[in-house]
Amino acid sequence: MTTDSLMMDEASSVLAGVDLLRIVRINEEIKRVVGVSFKINIMALNAIFLAKRAGTAARGFGVLSNELRVFSQDLRTSMEALTGLIYGCVNAVSVGLQDMRYARLLDEASALASDASVLAVLRRRQAQNAVHAATLSSLRGKLKRALEDAFQLVELGGVLAKSAKIEAAYGQAFAGALAQVSGEFDHVVEEIRDSLESLRRSAFFTANRG
Amino acid sequence: MKTTKTIFQQGNHKWVAIVRDPAKPNFIVDTNEYLITHGGKGLILDPGGAEIFPAVFSALSAEFDPTSLVGIFASHQDPDICSSLALWLEFNPGMRCYVSWLWSGFIPHFGGTAETFVAIPDEGQDISLEGLMLQAVPAHYLHSSGNFNLYDKIAKVLFSGDVGAALLPAGEDGLFVENFDRHIRHAEGFHRRWMGSNEAKRRWCERVSKMDIDMLCPQHGAIYRGADVARFINWFDELQVGIV
Numbered sequence: 001m002t003t004d005s006l007m008m009d010e011a012s013s014v015l016a017g018v019d020l021l022r023i024v025r026i027n028e029e030i031k032r033v034v035g036v037s038f039k040i041n042i043m044a045l046n047a048i049f050l051a052k053r054a055g056t057a058a059r060g061f062g063v064l065s066n067e068l069r070v071f072s073q074d075l076r077t078s079m080e081a082l083t084g085l086i087y088g089c090v091n092a093v094s095v096g097l098q099d100m101r102y103a104r105l106l107d108e109a110s111a112l113a114s115d116a117s118v119l120a121v122l123r124r125r126q127a128q129n130a131v132h133a134a135t136l137s138s139l140r141g142k143l144k145r146a147l148e149d150a151f152q153l154v155e156l157g158g159v160l161a162k163s164a165k166i167e168a169a170y171g172q173a174f175a176g177a178l179a180q181v182s183g184e185f186d187h188v189v190e191e192i193r194d195s196l197e198s199l200r201r202s203a204f205f206t207a208n209r210g
Numbered sequence: 211m212k213t214t215k216t217i218f219q220q221g222n223h224k225w226v227a228i229v230r231d232p233a234k235p236n237f238i239v240d241t242n243e244y245l246i247t248h249g250g251k252g253l254i255l256d257p258g259g260a261e262i263f264p265a266v267f268s269a270l271s272a273e274f275d276p277t278s279l280v281g282i283f284a285s286h287q288d289p290d291i292c293s294s295l296a297l298w299l300e301f302n303p304g305m306r307c308y309v310s311w312l313w314s315g316f317i318p319h320f321g322g323t324a325e326t327f328v329a330i331p332d333e334g335q336d337i338s339l340e341g342l343m344l345q346a347v348p349a350h351y352l353h354s355s356g357n358f359n360l361y362d363k364i365a366k367v368l369f370s371g372d373v374g375a376a377l378l379p380a381g382e383d384g385l386f387v388e389n390f391d392r393h394i395r396h397a398e399g400f401h402r403r404w405m406g407s408n409e410a411k412r413r414w415c416e417r418v419s420k421m422d423i424d425m426l427c428p429q430h431g432a433i434y435r436g437a438d439v440a441r442f443i444n445w446f447d448e449l450q451v452g453i454v
Contacts, residue, residue, distance in 0.1 A: 105263050112211050112268030117277050121300045
């Protein structure tokens with residue numbers, strides 16, 4: 001094996017290891033978002049009961065609370081899809097790491113042996129590696145798009161939370177309680193927005209892969 | 211790169227030992243691989259770990275066309291035995307891997323498909339290599355709980371896996387045992403610790419002492435020849451094993 005190809009192999013292996021670490025971090029953030037979306041669901045349920053008690057003055061707030069509940073369920077579905085893609089990425093990066101190891105060993109074998117069959121196997125292996133790399137690249141793109149979709153969903157959640165804040169002002173005797181609940185909605189949705197914003201900036205998507 | 215030594219030849223029937231790699235890092239245990247060829251086809255015995263594949267492959271390919279390998283015999287499941295499996299399969303995906311039924315669900319973690327594995331029953335079985343009948347001989351608990359040796363009655367060679375293994379210091383790592391008393395000191399600790407059952411050891415000694423063996427070939431260390439074969443079996447029979 002040449003020094004250059006050995007260095008490239010090591011660099012690719014390090015990059016794949018870093019990618020695995022980034023995927024783990026993305027997954028942890030997704031788990032956090034799932035936890036928060038569950039919190040919104042409970043909050044929205046409480047808000048619906050509160051709006052019912054407040055009567056006609058909080059009808060708009062009740063409609064928005066119901067929408068926020070739907071939003072939390074949609075967000076969970078979206079996070080499930082992201083988790084599926086994360087699993088696919090972990091698998092593809094692991095396959096890539098194994099590819100690199102086998103390619104390195106076959107490369108070493110071809111450098112030591114004058115047998116033609118090892119070169120043929122090495123070429124076949126490199127072609128398979130290229131297919132696996134393309135699979136990872138495609139999954140990376142899908143994950144990025146799914147993350148963008150989730151981000152758009154959260155923007156909608158933000159609009160709903162802010163509208164609930166406005167509606168709370170019309171809650172007459174319940175205005176204070178409704179304002180507190182809508183403020184919590186807004187805070188939680190912002191928390192999710194920040195999480196997804198950090199995921200969009202993850203080096204897993206942005207790093208230069210030459 | 212490892213070196214090869216033909217230890218038996220009769221026409222196209224050969225046993226080749228693939229041994230000692232000066233370039234091997236010290237933290238990886240040294241292993242012996244064996245190639246049996248007959249009728250243009252080959253069977254590799256305990257082909258070794260993935261990290262030593264380049265050294266084993268290059269040595270083997272100098273002697274034999276690797277695409278003509280039709281089988282792998284794995285004495286047991288350890289990584290130094292056959293974690294290179296996936297790499298060998300690259301040369302002939304139709305290659306079969308003979309291993310104890312006990313490990314036939316575990317070894318696939320090293321590679322292969324459902325069609326790759328031939329599960330050897332506890333009592334052993336015959337394995338044909340282009341008409342040459344080889345015999346998988348039970349050696350359970352020596353050291354693995356599902357463990358086989360391979361006997362070639364034509365060559366009178368017994369591949370004994372970890373039985374007979376020795377961890378040899380530099381300078382005393384010749385291919386053959388030349389001084390039994392001096393050599394066996396390097397085998398004693400290994401056998402006491404790695405071999406788990408005195409009863410299993412007793413049965414193995416009884417079984418192989420009835421066989422006509424010219425060479426006993428372990429996976430680590432040196433090959434026992436001639437009178438040293440019986441000497442080893444007697445020594446092993448007396449040794450108390452399963453001791454830390």
